[in-house]
């Protein structure tokens with residue numbers, strides 16, 4: 214049997230949401246909070262790909278913000294951003 218090539222796979226198939234994290238708002242784990250600069254952002258969406266909690270919000274193919282209900286403040290988005298459009302600040306509660 215011939216296996217399908219990569220061109221036959223659905224686009225973005227590996228990025229589907231698992232669903233379980235929706236039940237557990239992890240934002241209150243956060244010590245550092247990512248602050249996004251819309252002016253610096255080019256919507257390359259690297260942060261969307263790397264965020265472990267799908268917190269990067271997108272509309273019409275562009276980044277529009279960060280979902281703080283689920284953001285744990287890991288800082289991966291800041292490290293991966295090629296435009297320094299995200300900075301991490303200490304969050305006071």
Ligand code: SF4
Pocket residue numbers: 249253254255256257258259260261276293294295296297298299
């Ligand atoms: S990685 Fe940086 S430039 Fe790219 S979408 Fe995210 S914030 Fe914007």
Ligand code: SF4
Pocket residue numbers: 247263264265266267268269279283284285286287288289290291
């Ligand atoms: S700090 Fe971590 S969890 Fe929060 S948006 Fe960035 S990558 Fe996602």
